[in-house]
Amino acid sequence: MATVAFKNLVKAYDKTEVLHGINLEVADGEFVVFVGPSGCGKSTTLRLLAGLEEITSGDILIGGRVVNNLEPKERDIAMVFQNYAIYPHMSVRKNIGFGLRTAKMSKEDKEKRIEEVGAMLSMTELLDRRPAQLSGGQRQRVAIGRAMVRDPAVFLFDEPLSNLDAQLRTQMRLEIKKLHQRVGTTIIFVTHDQVEAMTLADRIVIMRDGHIQQVGTPTEVYRHPANLFVAQFIGAPSMNLIPGKLVAKGIELDGGALVPVTPIGASANITIGIRPNDLTLAEEGEPALLEGQVSVIEPLGSETLIYVDIGQREVVATVQGRILPKLGETVRLNAPQDEIHFFDSDTEIALKV
Amino acid sequence: MSNSEIKASSQTLETAKTTSSFSNVDPGKVIRWTLLFLGGVVMVMPIVFMISTSLKWPHEIYELSIIPKEPTLENYIYVLEDGRFYQWFWNSLLIATATTISAVIFDSMVGYALCKFKFSGRMFVFVAILSTLMIPTEMLVIPWYIMARDFGWLNSHWGIMFPGMMTAFGTFLMKQFFETVPDDFLEAARIDGLNEFQIWWSVAMPLVTPALSALAIFIFLGNWTAFIWPLIVTNSPHLYTLPVGLTTFSVEQSVQWELIMTGAALATIPTLIVFLLFQRYIIRGVVMAGLKG
Ligand SMILES: Nc1ncnc2c1ncn2[C@@H]1O[C@H](COP(=O)(O)OP(=O)(O)OP(=O)(O)O)[C@@H](O)[C@H]1O
Numbered sequence: 001m002a003t004v005a006f007k008n009l010v011k012a013y014d015k016t017e018v019l020h021g022i023n024l025e026v027a028d029g030e031f032v033v034f035v036g037p038s039g040c041g042k043s044t045t046l047r048l049l050a051g052l053e054e055i056t057s058g059d060i061l062i063g064g065r066v067v068n069n070l071e072p073k074e075r076d077i078a079m080v081f082q083n084y085a086i087y088p089h090m091s092v093r094k095n096i097g098f099g100l101r102t103a104k105m106s107k108e109d110k111e112k113r114i115e116e117v118g119a120m121l122s123m124t125e126l127l128d129r130r131p132a133q134l135s136g137g138q139r140q141r142v143a144i145g146r147a148m149v150r151d152p153a154v155f156l157f158d159e160p161l162s163n164l165d166a167q168l169r170t171q172m173r174l175e176i177k178k179l180h181q182r183v184g185t186t187i188i189f190v191t192h193d194q195v196e197a198m199t200l201a202d203r204i205v206i207m208r209d210g211h212i213q214q215v216g217t218p219t220e221v222y223r224h225p226a227n228l229f230v231a232q233f234i235g236a237p238s239m240n241l242i243p244g245k246l247v248a249k250g251i252e253l254d255g256g257a258l259v260p261v262t263p264i265g266a267s268a269n270i271t272i273g274i275r276p277n278d279l280t281l282a283e284e285g286e287p288a289l290l291e292g293q294v295s296v297i298e299p300l301g302s303e304t305l306i307y308v309d310i311g312q313r314e315v316v317a318t319v320q321g322r323i324l325p326k327l328g329e330t331v332r333l334n335a336p337q338d339e340i341h342f343f344d345s346d347t348e349i350a351l352k353v
Numbered sequence: 354m355s356n357s358e359i360k361a362s363s364q365t366l367e368t369a370k371t372t373s374s375f376s377n378v379d380p381g382k383v384i385r386w387t388l389l390f391l392g393g394v395v396m397v398m399p400i401v402f403m404i405s406t407s408l409k410w411p412h413e414i415y416e417l418s419i420i421p422k423e424p425t426l427e428n429y430i431y432v433l434e435d436g437r438f439y440q441w442f443w444n445s446l447l448i449a450t451a452t453t454i455s456a457v458i459f460d461s462m463v464g465y466a467l468c469k470f471k472f473s474g475r476m477f478v479f480v481a482i483l484s485t486l487m488i489p490t491e492m493l494v495i496p497w498y499i500m501a502r503d504f505g506w507l508n509s510h511w512g513i514m515f516p517g518m519m520t521a522f523g524t525f526l527m528k529q530f531f532e533t534v535p536d537d538f539l540e541a542a543r544i545d546g547l548n549e550f551q552i553w554w555s556v557a558m559p560l561v562t563p564a565l566s567a568l569a570i571f572i573f574l575g576n577w578t579a580f581i582w583p584l585i586v587t588n589s590p591h592l593y594t595l596p597v598g599l600t601t602f603s604v605e606q607s608v609q610w611e612l613i614m615t616g617a618a619l620a621t622i623p624t625l626i627v628f629l630l631f632q633r634y635i636i637r638g639v640v641m642a643g644l645k646g
């Protein structure tokens with residue numbers, strides 16, 4: 001177990017810089033998830049930490065020790081890859097034991113450790129099979145087993161679940177979370193799926209174009225997104241964004257409605273954000289924030305998404321219950337004032353009220 | 354539907370099937386099979402003639418009948434009792450085996466390095482190796498000979514083998530096959546603490562066994578049947594390889610075809626064994642080559 005720290009980490013391929021100074025401290029035993037759109041540099045960060053790529057400048061520390069120039073095997077880490085990377089020509093037992101090849105352990109101890117890991121992942125009966133005889137989920141479990149067997153200081157996962165179907169993904173997600181609770185090793189996990197990030201992480205690191213956008217607990221990044229990008233990226237369906245202008249009494253939205261709040265440090269152009277589940281249908285006679293026609297209805301079972309056309313744009317609202325507006329019907333929507341997020345339209349940074 | 358009705362309808366179904374299989378003879382298929390059959394005949398004929406000639410008496414060999422009139426094993430007895438055959442056979446076996454092992458190891462090592470290591474000048478080295486493929490053996494024989502003479506390798510096993518210890522073709526083939534090995538495998542092994550040589554040997558190599566088998570067969574056959582270079586570099590009969598040795602049956606007044614054919618028939622046995630040992634891999638190898646281009 002160990003802490004991890006990135007200090008002003010920069011990575012450039014030839015002349016193109018892909019990471020522009022990453023700073024982050026990960027506590028011992030913490031589960032940190034890197035999330036962001038494709039190409040934002042998540043894998044690169046992880047591979048730098050693993051020692052698979054050379055850093056251009058800055059420092060990486062594992063357990064307080066600078067590891068910039070250490071070989072991967074000297075860093076006491078284990079990594080699970082997206083396509084498992086388990087060896088097709090070896091049995092599950094050999095695959096799991098592979099990480100112990102260079103360990104100074106007696107043969108019996110190694111054998112015992114493999115059995116132990118096999119049992120922990122409930123694959124004792126599968127130990128003598130070949131990878132070709134396993135399902136995708138079982139293969140991924142073998143890959144996790146191979147990482148666990150050495151009892152490393154830090155686990156690295158690079159999109160380990162993205163090759164699995166939706167149901168299996170949910171199940172493996174849970175298993176990884178339980179595993180972390182049991183062994184308590186520091187985990188750094190990369191994904192582009194924000195649901196995975198929200199459910200797994202102690203802290204989420206949201207990245208974009210080689211910059212960290214925000215670091216925080218799932219609740220923090222959901223409740224208080226630092227900027228427009230995070231606001232849209234976290235939460236499904238995405239936050240509704242409606243541009244407006246600062247006026248004397250508050251903010252006038254494009255549709256003409258007035259939000260009677262003046263955020264601190266507001267400039268002329270303000271965008272407000274409202275999560276779909278904070279939008280409610282307004283009672284008759286009650287003043288409403290937004291008004292428009294229902295253009296699409298998407299039932300999800302426990303709740304229903306309704307898309308409402310409000311002039312130049314569309315907003316999504318999550319509606320509970322059985323009494324639903326009809327297609328084409330005009331609805332009026334409201335939101336509690338403290339659930340409205342404010343952003344500077346030009347800098348995209350969140351504004352406090 | 355009653356029982357009888359079901360029976361009746363299933364009968365109609367069956368008759369319908371048989372008639373349709375007659376009327377559905379695909380003309381393309383007929384042409385393909387005919388061509389394949391003709392091709393097969395063309396390829397098999399020399400082998401049939403080789404075996405048939407090896408079973409004939411000398412006076413009969415110019416009668417082109419396939420079945421010998423008076424079949425005899427006399428030629429086999431002669432060739433096998435003549436001590437030279439064993440020496441040539443051993444020479445060929447030694448040289449083909451040594452070059453195969455060496456070429457498979459070095460070709461895959463160099464192919465791997467060219468494929469998986471990013472170093473400057475990589476493309477240049479690759480193109481340089483590849484360009485040697487364009488030079489025919491006939492042109493290389495003279496420089497090889499001069500080299501062998503200057504190093505004192507004429508008339509030795511090493512002299513026969515050295516040009517084949519590594520091949521450009523094999524390097525190219527293995528480089529292409531290593532492209533199909535995902536880097537994740539190598540990186541996982543690197544994190545698990547293997548050094549680069551161990552990664553190549555215990556992770557990358559087992560993943561390309563079909564290609565290795567195919568390469569082994571190609572190289573073994575190529576060296577087993579090699580003629581020009583072994584002929585030029587050796588002049589003492591105890592160093593002859595089989596193909597070179599067999600031709601000495603013809604230097605007397607008349608060509609003793611029946612003996613050459615007998616030797617050739619015996620010489621095919623090891624190639625058959627090699628092929629049978631590796632064929633399930635070579636077929637997989639060819640399929641893989643087809644898929645991954
Ligand atoms: N070997 C390389 N050479 C040049 N550029 C690279 C290399 N590897 C990655 N990049 C670039 O670095 C940037 C970050 O890539 P990275 O693989 O870290 O993205 P990612 O966040 O993991 O995306 P994804 O979700 O698609 O895996 C990308 O713009 C990519 O094109």
Ligand SMILES: [Mg+2]
Nearest residue numbers: 042043044158
């Ligand atoms: Mg990635």
